[in-house]
Amino acid sequence: MNNSQTIQIIGAGLCGSLLALRLGQRGFNVEVFEKRPDLRKVDLSAGRSINLAFSNRGIKAMNLVGLQHKVKPLCIPMYGRMLHDLEGNTTLSPYSGRENEYINSISRNDLNALLLEEAEALANVTIHFNHKCTAVDFENTSSTFYKYENKTEYSRKADVIIGTDGAGSVLRKSYYLGKKFLFSFSQDYLTHGYKELTILPKENGDYKTFKNALHIWGRDAFMLIALPNLDGSFTVTLFLNYDDGEYNFNNLTSENQVRAFFSTYFKDALELMPNLVEDFFKNPTSPLGTVKCSPWHYKGNTLLLGDAAHAIVPFYGQGMNASFEDITEFDALLDKEYNNWESLFKAFESSRKKDTDAIADLAIDNFHEMKGHVNQAIFREKRNLEMAFEKTFPDLYASKYALVTFNENIGYRQAMLRGRAQDKAILNMLADGDITMPLNITDRTWLEETLKQVQIETD
Ligand code: FAD
DSSP states (O other), rough: OOOSSEEEOOOSHHHHHHHHHHHHHTTOEEEEEESOOOOOOOOOOOSHHHHHHHHEHHHHHHHTTOHHHHHGGEEEEOOOOEEEESSSSSEEESSSSSSOEEEEEEHHHHHHHHHHHHHTTTTTTTEEEEEEEEEETTTEEEEEEEEEETTTTEEEEEEEEEEOOTTOHHHHHHHHOOOOOOOOEEEEEEEEEEEEEOOOOOSSSSSSSSSSEEEEESSSSSSEEEEOOTOOOOOEEEEEESSSSOOOTTTOOOOHHHHHHHHHOOOOHHHTTTHHHHHHHHHHEEEEEEEEOSSEETTTEEEETHHHHOOGGGGGGHHHHHHHHHHHHHHHHTTSSSSHHHHHHHHHHHHHHHHHHHHHHHHHHHHHHHHHHGGHHHHHHHHHHHHHHHOOOTTTTHHHHHHHHHTSSSSSHHHHHHHHHHHHHHHHHHTTTTTTTTTTSOOOOHHHHHHHHHHHHHH
């Protein structure tokens, strides 16, 4: 593709700033427009997931732009789920039976700032902050921006416009409102929303609870999770129904109710959060939803990437990782011989959408797993079995979670299909007595053949 062209990027979040960096490295003229102020200069963290689980698909993208050595120091490894029961007892459930398979907690701001820094250092990349896109004329490849500084509106043309403007994308809205082509769109909200809280560090700066895990207080109808930050604090997220159940976001309106809720269900967390009530009433409650749409592009003029194309609920820790993987996959197509942007965009969507649809569905499944199943004995048995399999057959078996999270070389859809087929095969083996726990295998060769067969069938 001719890199003397100008590519306009709407939105300098995680996906947009990585895209700007990569296209800049490839020599394109890149102009980025971001509605918010520069997060390197203004504190924008309030109310937006402050830290994120960052894993192999994201790391692959950082390697692509040569940045993983700068990202690594920002990461805190989380080796497993630390499960907290009602009495405050804890169990560490590792993410994998293989060493070196773990996820990382990373600050959204630090990562976004690094990507902006690197992109802006390139002479052919310009980033305009405080410029809000208000409309896109996809037929003429032109966007309208509102400039907060002097309250003026202006239009800007480009050779190609890419919308990385998140779940509420203006580019996507323009497809929908434009009614110039058949555009399918769905947005499904969960009945649960989320609110962020904090476990502050000890006075000496130490962590108040175990640092290297993703903490989960799963309570069936709702749950609390906590991820560590570099400063010794944890960002805690409460996922709760808006209006169903004894306690919900709409009826937690007084200090006493909030305390009663936490002391009943999250007693050990409450002890770590003297600041709970203040945080609870200060921080916003936000919705969670899944966005699916198609097509992602209009001819060769415009394209949606990241959450703008496929926002998902956060329960697999994959939204950002998937958005980063968009860039890796898109970039790989730039090396191929496409005559024009339209054929490249078409090829991208047809290979990518099945994977983003799959992770959207897996993320919903994991919502139920995290809030409920993790507490059940059968879930723990299954996890133990998965880990025993991973240790016994390191080259033949990886759990569904491991395939999604740690195997960046297969797509989400393949990971989903293989993971589900393996689960089914293992349940059958258990039912037939071919394996028993603790892992005792009656016929190893046969079992290896079965696992190989599952791989072949899902390749
Ligand atoms: P965004 O991050 O939403 O960025 C969009 C950017 O566009 C923003 O900077 C915005 O200001 C800008 N913008 C929007 N509209 C306009 C406009 N009109 N004009 C100009 N600019 C505009 N993912 C993970 O991988 N791991 C996790 O653990 C994880 N946890 C999460 C927890 C929560 C509670 C939530 C809500 C999400 C989580 N995610 C996680 C998902 C992750 O946050 C998103 O997938 C990721 O931020 C998508 O990046 P993006 O750049 O596509 O969109």
